[in-house]
Amino acid sequence: MSSISRTELLQAFDRLLQPERFKDYGPNGLQVEGRPEITRIVSGVTASRALIDAAIAARADAIFVHHGLFWRGQDGRVTGWMKQRLQRLLAHDINLFAYHLPLDAHPELGNNAQLGRVLGLQADARFGEQDVGFAAPASFASGQALADHVAAALGRAVTLAQPDEARPIRRVAWCTGGAQGYFESAIAAGADAFITGEISEPQAHLARETGTVFIAAGHHATERYGAPAVAAHVAQQLGLAHEFIEIDNPA
Template identity: 65%
Template sequence: MTAKTSQVDSTHGVDRSELTQRLQMLLQPALFKDYGPNGLQVEGKSRVRRLVTGVTASLALIDAAIDAQADAILVHHGLFWRGQDGRVVGWMRQRLARLLAHDVNLYAYHLPLDAHAELGNNAQLAARLGVKRWQGEAGSFGDQQLGWIGDAAFESAAALASHVKERLDRTPLLVEGDGRQIKTVALCTGGAQGYFESAIAAGADVFITGEISEPQAHYARECGVAFIACGHHASERYGVQAVGQRLADELGVQHQFVDIPNPA
């Protein structure tokens, strides 16, 4: 487990209501049809001085936030999803019990955190890999226009995969396609393997996402467009950090990112 802390020394913090309003204004969840509730999922202390960010509201992250004396946690993957079992038992009971016992707020933003034009997962991954997004509508594709597409020059998909490994500190899975030079890169973080056909139609030479399923390997070989799966967790570590730092800069809260390793 690794952590990164901002240099802000906060003593006063911010009211929970102000933090909630700022997040809603920043990420605009009403613009998206999502798989679960975005925003404040578990209510805790009314004053927030320390904010911990992480990818998923796992028990390990919650415990790390409690150890860090956090008043609030901000994640990409929250506790509640459409269609899940609504009973508070097992892992759900454990996570909720910790949050409620320590009066910790839990915020979660899913698609809004993927999509933000500057701070989102796609934007942060593109910046990290050096992909320059096309301007306007041409720079988006897929359901709800969540996918990003733009320019980046690599001799081959293998060269790009090596670059991904260096930048994300994780060896990606590569299906090479037809071996063409890479000029146009499409990407969408997380479990966006279903966007591959849309990326092909948009003119990509390669598609980068977190996960791969069985059909995508065949599409890559048959269509010639390379596919790089760099890990769901690995591709989505950067947006929540960027949002946490923005809140620290604007609201004076103390921010710490905690990375809970995940092989998926």
């Protein structure tokens, strides 16, 4: 097993994910500086205390996640949960790397590409703000048939807003996580159905009024594939050890 410098690992992630292309609400890249040499990476969806503790137990030198320490509109003070997470990372000298929109958008290893792989959808177009959303041809007899397929693939129940049970699904758009705001862009892109992680009150009405199926399959459940795909790819390139640690999340 080899080791590389923190700077080399950051450069490898940046080359792959190109964070400079995106306007994001939080910093992409190295969020917490740890030890200078890295041998073992742990990947996960969110830099929660549970993931940090699991990474400590796994003797990780670096953690790679989609959701880092910083969220939109967050209080900047280092108190409470933020202090507890930082305290653990700093005490064990663990580097934290986080990529939000760049990880959603990568055409092969990102969250949307990997969700498409899991669902058997081959994207042929992009849509939405910063082209993060994906779209693909499909063949499902109804919105319910698509929802059943998504539920089986992800191993969890989904929420279905289905305006017309008899309408076949010939084109599906998707954007992982909290992308319910992309619904109108998906409709404009010609989708018969839109899949994301969450649903808010307006989307059920839009589904009924536009005749477009809306499926909410879970924020965590739709975004659990990109981080391990990217981390495994980079770790293999650089000769590092990698482990994906799943922290269950019903959201």
